[in-house]
Amino acid sequence: MSEHTNTVSSLADPAARAALTGGFEDAPGAAKPDPILVVDNIVRQFGGMTAVDVQHLEVQRGLITALIGPNGAGKTTFFNLITGFDRPTTAGKGAHWSFDGRTLDKTSASSVARAGMVRTFQLTKALSRMTVIDNMMLGAQGQAGENLFKSMFRPTWRSQEREIEAKADDLLARFKLYEKKHDYAGSLSGGQRKLLEMARALMSDPKMIMLDEPMAGVNPALTQSLLGHIQSLRDEGMTVLFVEHDMHVVRHISDWVAVMAEGRLVAEGSADTVMSNPAVIDAYLGAHHDTDLGDDALLSEEHMQELAEEVAAEEAEREAEEEAEGLR
Numbered sequence: 001m002s003e004h005t006n007t008v009s010s011l012a013d014p015a016a017r018a019a020l021t022g023g024f025e026d027a028p029g030a031a032k033p034d035p036i037l038v039v040d041n042i043v044r045q046f047g048g049m050t051a052v053d054v055q056h057l058e059v060q061r062g063l064i065t066a067l068i069g070p071n072g073a074g075k076t077t078f079f080n081l082i083t084g085f086d087r088p089t090t091a092g093k094g095a096h097w098s099f100d101g102r103t104l105d106k107t108s109a110s111s112v113a114r115a116g117m118v119r120t121f122q123l124t125k126a127l128s129r130m131t132v133i134d135n136m137m138l139g140a141q142g143q144a145g146e147n148l149f150k151s152m153f154r155p156t157w158r159s160q161e162r163e164i165e166a167k168a169d170d171l172l173a174r175f176k177l178y179e180k181k182h183d184y185a186g187s188l189s190g191g192q193r194k195l196l197e198m199a200r201a202l203m204s205d206p207k208m209i210m211l212d213e214p215m216a217g218v219n220p221a222l223t224q225s226l227l228g229h230i231q232s233l234r235d236e237g238m239t240v241l242f243v244e245h246d247m248h249v250v251r252h253i254s255d256w257v258a259v260m261a262e263g264r265l266v267a268e269g270s271a272d273t274v275m276s277n278p279a280v281i282d283a284y285l286g287a288h289h290d291t292d293l294g295d296d297a298l299l300s301e302e303h304m305q306e307l308a309e310e311v312a313a314e315e316a317e318r319e320a321e322e323e324a325e326g327l328r
């Protein structure tokens with residue numbers, strides 16, 4: 001295993017990030033000095049319902065941007081659209097988006113990944129039945145979605161295998177999963193699964209990593225470690241775009257926050273700015289009344305206790321599901 005070497009971005013410095021975002025306008029669709037992703041006129045309707053209607057969004061290179069919004073706001077649909085897993089209703093009618101200067105309007109999910117915009121995938125049942133290292137090897141093939149399995153049999157696979165495995169070993173060591181290399185992915189804890197999802201996405205050397213609820217189901221002990229990993233990726237120069245419901249997490253690691261409600265982008269700004277924005281508060285209160293918009297006490301005992309209870313409930317649910325499957 002080779003030693004992991006980190007390069008450090010100038011944006012690893014909090015003062016540099018504050019100076020940069022301090023120059024951004026606090027408004028939905030605000031221009032950024034060096035956007036890695038630019039989205040225009042992406043609309044997705046399901047029947048008569050508009051799930052996504054984003055007129056303009058720019059994601060700044062090198063920062064951690066959170067995409068938040070109440071349940072049903074359209075965040076996941078938006079992720080699906082820009083990564084080529086779904087098509088906008090406005091495709092061919094003004095929808096346009098580009099990543100790192102490259103137009104992605106008619107691009108397949110695997111080409112989006114090859115362009116350097118990679119999303120994490122939940123450990124599906126099929127992937128759970130594979131070992132940790134096999135999951136990593138699949139990640140090297142560019143996260144081709146439904147083509148993941150097909151990609152395993154490419155003729156180039158064998159010749160590259162040793163090199164790819166060395167890279168996988170490095171990442172597994174970095175994410176403290178090396179000892180689990182030959183275990184079934186399904187035997188990992190909730191937090192270790194999230195680490196594996198992230199490590200797998202990194203196999204294709206993305207320029208931007210997109211995380212959908214990276215903290216969901218993660219036990220408190222691993223929360224801190226996952227947050228640290230996300231910040232390290234940014235500090236090494238990667239752009240991070242993530243969807244997260246836990247506002248403590250959002251406040252803790254985001255450099256910039258974009259807010260969606262009812263399909264539209266309704267606010268952008270620092271975490272503090274957006275969370276005190278009346279339009280954002282209204283959107284959340286309209287959706288569900290008990291949302292905690294978070295404070296700085298991310299790792300308070302009370303919050304840890306809540307997380308631990310959530311995790312215990314989810315684990316119990318998962319075990320019950322697995323048991324039921326075993327009986328079938």
Ligand SMILES: Nc1ncnc2c1ncn2[C@@H]1O[C@H](COP(=O)(O)OP(=O)(O)OP(=O)(O)O)[C@@H](O)[C@H]1O
Nearest residue numbers: 046050051052069070071072073074075076077078
């Ligand atoms: N395939 C689909 N068919 C019909 N409606 C859909 C489909 N996918 C999403 N929707 C609807 O689109 C809206 C946006 O859903 P989406 O899952 O993108 O929201 P979200 O912000 O990710 O929500 P959550 O935070 O709860 O995951 C919802 O009303 C949802 O029911």
